[in-house]
Amino acid sequence: MTWRHAIFLANRELRRRTGRAVLTVLAVSLAAALLTALLTIALTAETKVLDELAKGGPLSGIKVSAALPDPAQVTQDQAQAGAATILDQSAIDRIAALPAVRAVVPVEVVGTTVVVDAPKRDGERLDAFRETVIGVDIAEVPTLPVTVLSGRLAAPGSVTEVTVDEAFLQRLGYGRTEGDQVVGTSLSLGSERPLRVGNDVRTVVRWTRATVVGVVAQDAGQGQILAPRELVAASRQWVAAPVAGDGIGEEDLDVPTVTPFAGAFVVADRIDDVGAVRVAVTAIGYSTSAPENLIASVDRYLNVVGIVLTSVGVIALGVAAIGIANASLAAVRERRREIGVLKAVGATDRDIRRVFLVESGALGLIGGVLGVALGYLIAVIVGIVVNRYLIEQGFQAVPVAVPVITMLAVAVGSTVLAVVAGILPAAKAARLPAREAMGSV
């Protein structure tokens, strides 16, 4: 008997005992659904927790500062930086050429005077204040620890759009969830350059008008305003460029040499590579920091949670498998005559075993597939409820993970477990004497 013929016979038999088959499939489905839902929720939670730790950036991200390294920094997540130093394009290129480095995103900064047009929550006007504007390539933001809380990012290359962070909101008296109050308002950014006029030192200011298009949580640099690097580069260029004298004694003051980049964000291939990359960057001469130790610790705890949840689901599947074995044993008892007849017309032990294993496997497969679908649906519903809560608390919603490998594993695992559960009943059926055909008829 071929497998195809066994499937044909098993199919007919399952359809005859529809009620029992449905109940057995239901048991497997519920177990598979439980396992799928738990694993999906665990994976989603793990993603969210690690994402929060990495501030929305990649887990294997490393912050490089334009500062000399602390000798002990490689073993610490947040290292104390040494004296300031120059981080230029050649250094960036050297870092990018290191093994296991996937990407390097340079970060520029410029100090500005900020004048906000919008009033504070209490209606008072906010005094002008000094703040650092961080400039990054907006196209590279997905690589950076930046999460949009409200509105959107500035358009790539724009010199008139900026985003602000939560600390900026607090200046205006708003909380994390009230970013919409600031989005759409305007501000002026003043870049200052000292100028000697006679014996006096005066300041020349270049004002840039910009619109706040979004609120972000970010850890790309120290500053409350995140802008396209073009905006920052233009300000820096103006500050550094000599001011033409007007013939009445004006004279440029020497501007201290400043580093082209305040830092860089380096992404290693894998979180396991972070340590080695930090060592290599330290050797080049820069201070680094990365939450690798914290992430590794949290990841270990999350793995324990995952193992516990998996165990719960596997136990449920085990119980369902016992149900399959029980149903199959009952079927063997009820079908002694039929098994005998099949043997009387020439079926071998292997043929009988095959039919019963196909029946068990089919119950496991159908139950597993339905369970995976049901489990994912449950996870999505839980995700909707949790996201509603997160949004209320001012956090970004987390998309429910689609653990394809896990889903396949649960469906395949259910089938395999069902087949294993069917081995004993199938062996029992196969060993029934052919005389059952005569004895029971």
Added chain:
Amino acid sequence: MPGGVDIQVSDVTHAFASDEGDLVVLDALSMRVEAGSFVSIVGSSGAGKSTLLSLLGGLEPAQSGELRVGGRSLGTLSRDELAGYRLSTVGFVFQHFGLLDTLTAAENVSVARLLAGASRADARTRALELLDRVGLASRATHRPQQLSGGERQRVAIARALCNEPDLLLADEPTGNLDEENGAMVVDLLQTISAHDRCTVLAVTHDRRVAERADHRYRLAQGRLAVVER
């Protein structure tokens, strides 16, 4: 077309355990059946008729003695070889038909062919031929529950013939049938013996079956006696 097989039963003894000790149903039984003949065995209930068929069909091994079918000693065959023997050499007809309720008439007939490794199309063609032969071509798609007792037994006979057996073993083939259907089944058995040259061995209570056989035996107290015409 099968040529039938001769049967040689030598000194076969078989007993069943019971509360009162071993119940001997076949007691040093010996018999010989020529290839292609139609043999009937009558006897009272519990005389061991069905046990003899079971032993000849390779459904269980004899406790002592030897059964040779077509020169092959059944006692030397492994479980798989016995399955092969039942598949290719033997056709069974049971008193209670032994049809699988989940299959149609045609599928019941074709099961034996499928077990022999035939394709479903080939098995179905063969099943339809045989159903036509037993007068049930129009009932091919009906399930056993939708057939009368006589029709079920004819389906069972068609199934028994599916792999062109050399030996047809019938256990009370008319036991559950009315007179008209019983006669039809007896006609079929005789035709199979005569035209297909298949050795037919039927155990029965039915005098009509017994009288139509070439050779008649009575089984009593574990031994066979020839019944004279």
